[in-house]
Amino acid sequence: MNGNGKARSALAMALLAMSGAASAVPILVAPLNFSLNQSALLWTADRDPDGPFSVYLGTSLASQTLIASQLTTLSYSLSPLAPANYFWQVVNRFDERSSIGSFSVQALPPTPAPAPNPTLLMAVGLVGLTASRWLWRRGPSGHGRPTPP
Numbered sequence: 001m002n003g004n005g006k007a008r009s010a011l012a013m014a015l016l017a018m019s020g021a022a023s024a025v026p027i028l029v030a031p032l033n034f035s036l037n038q039s040a041l042l043w044t045a046d047r048d049p050d051g052p053f054s055v056y057l058g059t060s061l062a063s064q065t066l067i068a069s070q071l072t073t074l075s076y077s078l079s080p081l082a083p084a085n086y087f088w089q090v091v092n093r094f095d096e097r098s099s100i101g102s103f104s105v106q107a108l109p110p111t112p113a114p115a116p117n118p119t120l121l122m123a124v125g126l127v128g129l130t131a132s133r134w135l136w137r138r139g140p141s142g143h144g145r146p147t148p149p
Contacts, residue, residue, distance in 0.1 A: 026053065026090040026098040029074075035103040041076045043090045043098060049074065054091045059084045061100065083107040 026045045031038040041055060053071040057078075058064035064087055068076050083105050090098040 024092075024094070025096040026092055028088075028090065028098050028101040031101065031103040037105055037108075038103045039078055041078065041088055041090075041101075043074055045074060045090075045092060048092055048094070052093050055088065056091070057086055057088045059086060061087055064089060064100075081105045 024047050026043045029042040029044055031041070041057075043053075045051070045053070051072045052069070053074075054069040055067050055071065055076050056064040057067045085102060085104050087100050087102050089100050
């Protein structure tokens with residue numbers, strides 16, 4: 001709903017944007033609803049593209065809080081977010097609100113440990129084997145000679 005209590009559907013705003021008529025409210029561009037693991041929020045604003053804009057974000061419709069204000073661009077880069085469903089909205093300087101968008105952040109799978117380098121392990125094993133293969137032992141005369149272990 002906008003400040004006058006009139007409901008605006010996302011479809012109506014999209015049709016308005018495609019018709020070429022200037023829209024008063026910001027129109028959300030990305031992420032598309034139900035998108036995964038987003039790093040930026042994007043919108044358009046035909047009537048006032050220079051802003052300033054405020055961005056609200058929350059894990060429920062009721063919990064949206066201001067995360068950025070006085071933005072003069074049509075985008076906002078997100079900090080890494082915890083896994084959850086998120087709802088977002090943009091407000092222009094006339095206090096006209098966009099529709100509410102949503103996206104989800106999913107936990108990334110753990111990064112597998114790198115596989116050991118078999119060449120390096122073989123080289124280390126050969127060096128260790130070669131170094132320990134022969135031992136110097138003193139014989140009865142005091143002279144050393146190599147003897148197998």
